[in-house]
Amino acid sequence: MESPEFCSDSQNGESAFADVPFAPEPLVYAVMAAFREDPSPLKLNLGIGVYRTEExxxxxxxxVRRVEQLLVNDLPAIKENxxxxxxCVxxxxxxxxGAEFLAKHYHQKTVYIPKPTYSNHPNFFSSVGLVVKTYRYYDLATHGLDFQGLLEDLSFAPPGSIVLLQACGHNPTGVDPTIQEWEQIRQFIRSKGLLPFFDSAYQGLVSGNLDADAQSVRLFVTDGGESLIAQSYSKNMGLYGERVGALLIVCKTAEVAIEVESQxxxxxxPMYSNPPIHGASMVxxxxxxxxxxxxxTSDLKKMNDRLINIRQKLVNTLRDKGTPxxxxxxxxxxxMYSLSGLSQDQIAFMTKEYHVYMSSDGRISMAGLSSRTVPHLVEAIHAAVTRVI
Ligand SMILES: Cc1ncc(COP(=O)(O)O)c(C=O)c1O
Structure with missing residues (x-):
């Protein structure tokens, strides 16, 4: 592994997006642009509906200023624009x-996604013509991270390959790297010149703390290298139908960031012109x-405590019942998730005999369980593992 000093290396060298050309503003914004450029002291902008002071x-x-300052002090990449x-939606x-931007403007067309991962992940990339490959992530024997497998598979990735990483609360496994493993992954990715693309769909729902759950992303952002981050507010704000999210591309310089944003x-x-405003205003x-x-954040902590509690209850009840x-x-x-290890046949049995519905890979969505329903699930699992081998 590289030494920690490697950190600063990723700041050096050419930006992966250095050749992205600037896209001019659409005509509808021309009036605003003309206003900005007009040097006259008499100029008056009556075109935009934004509150202004007497001055x-x-x-x-x-x-707002105080909160913003807190954020800016925290993240140099924001401070440096x-x-x-x-x-986004x-x-x-x-x-x-993010996938379409990369397909249009990034030189490497191969993207590595974890195996297994959220079922929609391959679609985002294959639908824009990128080549999707997988890296090992889950160790069936330990029900934990296959760390060596992950590094080994990524060591075969062509230089510059895009690597999709789930920031926390990995779907469907419920397995995240430790902070030490994240640091090794970071060093590895930077040393090979791979491009990290974070999917952050569960921030706050792993530890109950937004900062703790952002550690993986922040390791990469603070090293000065480039990263993409897809941020969702669906789960952590319970705004599923409002479709609130954002794509962030951390660039090496403010100039490149302007070009990237224009593209x-x-x-x-041409996709949806503008994102919906209602949910985003709430966020x-x-x-x-x-x-x-x-x-x-205190609600997030409560949601998280319930998830942890329900995991414990499920395992205790399985033990008490003597389920093999x-x-x-x-x-x-x-x-939110646990990959139970139940087989497809066992799940089909549980659905037929016990009306328990879950995905066929054995993933349990913990949030769907309650103290009241744990005993029923345990009955179903017990019957499945003793009767369906
Ligand atoms: C890992 C992961 N990424 C992204 C999403 C999609 O999130 P959204 O509903 O915000 O589009 C999900 C939803 O299940 C997910 O599990």
């Missing part, structure tokens, strides 16, 4: 826009108001 200045609320950000939309707009315009309001933000097998991995796994 004609934008009004920035104190609380190196992050191109576009609001939830996590899926962010992944799809992202060109990807979005913005929560993120900008300290009191509401605190309420949200070691189910301790259900407690070790994190977030």
């Amino acid at each position: 004609g200045k934008p009004f920035v609320l104190d609380v 190196r992050v191109a950000t576009v609001q 939830a996590g899926c939309g962010s992944l799809r826009v 992202l707009k060109l990807v979005i315009r 913005t309001a929560i993120l900008k108001d300290r009191e509401m933000y605190n309420e949200w 097998g070691d189910w301790s991995h259900i407690i070790r796994q994190v977030g």
Whole structure:
């Protein structure tokens, strides 16, 4: 493994997006652009519906300024204007826009996704003509991370390959690398010049803490190298139908970020032109108001505690019943999901005899369980593993 000093290496060298050309603004924004460029002291902009003070200045609320400062101090990439950000249609939309941008402007057309992963992942990339390959992720024997397999498979990736990483709460396995493993993955990816593309769909739902769940992404962002991040608010704000998300592309320089953002707009315009505003306004309001933000994070903690509690209850009840097998991995796994190890036939049996519905890969969505329903699931699992071999 590389030494920790490697960190700064990724800042050196050419940006992967250095050749992305600037896309001019659409005509509809021409009036605004002309206003900006007009040097006259008499100029008056009556075109946009944005609140201004008596002095004609934008009004920035104190609380917003304070929260923003907290964020900026935390992340140099934001401070240095190196992050191109576009609001997208939830996590899926962010992944799809990112994939299309890469297909158009990135030199390497191969993307590596974990095996197994969210079933929609291959579609985002194959639908824009990228070549999808997989890297080992889950060790069936330990029900944990196949760390060596992951590194070995990525060592065969052609230089510059895109690597999709789930930031936390891996779907469907519930298995995340430790922070030490993330650091080794980071060093490996940077040393091979691979491009990380994070899918952050469960931030806050693994530890109950937004910062702790962002550690993997922040390791990569603070090393100065380039990364893509698809951020979803569907699960952690319970805004499934509102479809709120964002794609962030962390670039090496502010100039490249401007070019990248201009091209992202060109990807979005023919797709859906503009994202819906309603859900995003709610997310913005929560993120900008300290009191509401605190309420949200304390709700996240409660949601998370319930998930952890239900995992424990399920395993205890399986043990008490004497159900054959070691189910301790259900407690070790994190977030919303657990890959139970139940076979396809066992699941079909559980559906037919016990009306338990789950995906055929054996994934249990923990959030669908409650203290009341754990005994029923345990009955079903017990019958399945003793009767369907
Ligand atoms: C890993 C992962 N990424 C992305 C998504 C899609 O999220 P969204 O509903 O925000 O589009 C999901 C949804 O299940 C997911 O599990």
